[in-house]
Amino acid sequence: MHEELENFERNYVRDLVEPPPNRHPIVGFRDKRGEDGMVVRNKARLVARVSSKEGIDFEETFAPLVWKPLGFCLPLRPLKASKLQQMDVKSAFLNGFIEEEVYVRQPPGFESARFPDRVYKLRKALYGLKQAPRAWYARLKSFLLKSGFGMGSVDKTLFLLSRGGDTLIVQIYVEDIIFGGSSHALVSSFAEQMSREFEMSLMGELQFFLGLQIKQGPEGIFIHQAKYTRDILKKFEMGDSKPMTTPMSTNMALDADEDGEAVDQKEFRGMIGSLLYLTATRPDIQFAVCLCARYQASPRTSHRQAVKRIFRYLKFTPELGLWYSSGSPLFLRGFSDADHAGCRIDRNTCQLLETSLVSWSSRKQASVSLSTIEAEYIAAGSCCSQLLWMKATLSDFGLRFGKIPLLVDSTSAISVAKNPVLHSRTKHIDVRFHFLRDHYEKGDIDLVHVASENQLADIFTKPLEFGAFVRLRGELGVTRWRCVDNALIKGEIESQWIGLIALLV
Template sequence: MVVAFAAQRGWTIYQLDVKSAFLNGELTEIVFVEQPSGYVQKGNRERQGKNMVIVSLYVDDLIVSGNDELMIIEFRESMKHEFGMTDLGKMRYFLGLEVLQRPDGIFINQSKYASELLRRFGMDKSNYVHNPMALGVKLNKDEDGVKVDKTYYKQLVGSLMYLTATRPDMMFVVSLASRYMENPTELHLKVVKRALRYLKGTSGFGIFYKREDDDGLIAYTDSDYAGNVEDRKSTSGYVFLLSSGAISWSSNKQPVVSLSTTESEFIAAASCACQAM
């Protein structure tokens, strides 16, 4: 979200890293896992006039952006003065995501991780396919099928789950394959390996957030009807776009059985509306 927001306005994103975050002894201060109630007024941002600095924190990694370079420099210097920090400069790599900041926008992907994943599972020499899942394939528990190593299957699916951080095009097949991690068979493994073959030809894919003036948030949502062949539940999906790039997406089986296509669409729309709010 921060990357899309910064790209839209042409801001540069910087990165800071806390040195030895977990080796600084016992804490005497109160630490809030969530921001304490009332710390910031609802709907307000911390600003100086029209200038703004946005700081995102994940454990011991910080990314900083804004429309005032002087304020950003002052913040970075104050953090280095107060804590043991490494100033990594312009963000290029963050939590496994590769970040390319360009004048026309920001591109994020996981090509290095994808290549390592393919090598790890011996799929780096495989022939690639043009879609992550064959058209019309329906998975089921396949109780009479040949069982495969459960641990190996979980490692495959788990590795692909992390890849979906920048690959909404693989969200559906990964979510579907994850339903069968308890008792996987060769049928399920075949679907996962096809996803890896698709990755082989698309490892450089990612999300590009354009620099543009449009502030609009666009959402798309859809569902199938009774797509699961075992419990007849439908699957909902949505994707949100900002700066022409996806910032949030999901593919999940609905919690109840829909009695019509209209009902399944309403359930999907309600889930999308909650995410929008």
């Protein structure tokens, strides 16, 4: 507690003042815990415990968070001469300036001997205040910009510095900072500069970030969640279950099952939440998890059995993760697919959006499609918007792309996008979905037909038989690796695909 209060003095966080009339001071203490939730030190943190009111206690609280934190930093990696490093800012929120008047009671047992009835008026943010994350981001952003960094035009948590032909990339996530560059001297200079401005914990090579385990080698980077996988298997008593080779049976078709036996909703939601977090590095379970997640409001025995099947698959493949090669040529393309007839409930299309290796998701389209053509067309339009967002983001790294290929396995959907004369098939489609046609005509994307057997997005739209599932899983870069003599050696990979894929199902 003394150490925590000394941080307040070093950072000039507060002033001891007379309590103002009609204001309610706040205070609280909390132990500091580690990544596993255990108390790592007998250190308390002074935390604001208050029901804040917008317009009185705070105005703006929004602070940008990195979109898929490792998504672009890892695969692009223009910093091939050095490994990615990580640092943590000690008491980060105590560095952010606040504009509102906030008063804090003196902590119990630490009152001033001369002025026990006075309160502290905050000059800087305090943990627990709603505006604290924004205040810290503003302070860090201001410091980096003054230090010569440029901010990403799309991703506001990305900062880049170019000096003498060398590049330094900094990605921030609240107080956690990932950085790396093409010059060791530039990386060391940045670490020293940050240590002079803030109290920092230099954690060395990036190995664990936001629950992801990271291995770096000369050939690339491998990220996985093997420890987390084993933990959830143990938590839900599935550690001794019979392994399965796929996350979902090909003949399984889940529906509401209103006549089925109800199961514990809390347990079911806990299983779904744990699996959703795991999809950060396991796109192979994305479709099955999101399909089961639809029934959290009223789970039945059939739904729980489907979720247990996913856990049994994880028992079979606990070490799988994503591989990012440092030597592969980088290109951008998209795959779009939709499973219109496969939805038994309302014919809304199951949809996957975003990018393989850096981001993916599986969801239903918001509107009911009247035909497979319409479903494919809408899905491709959503994929197009994501590709354009990625194109703008990658331009911050100095990467320029021309016409981006968007691969669709429906020739009819491609014809609708290319030929505006097909009124009979398109007059009922909402105007906003013709976004795809507009950008095709502008030359931003190129619609290309792909055979169904080569449609990588199939793994996100439907359950597959083992052979097809393993093939697509390998082509997406989901594989198993092992570390030998401090070098990443290939342990198992079914097939290889080089590049950056944008997917939409």
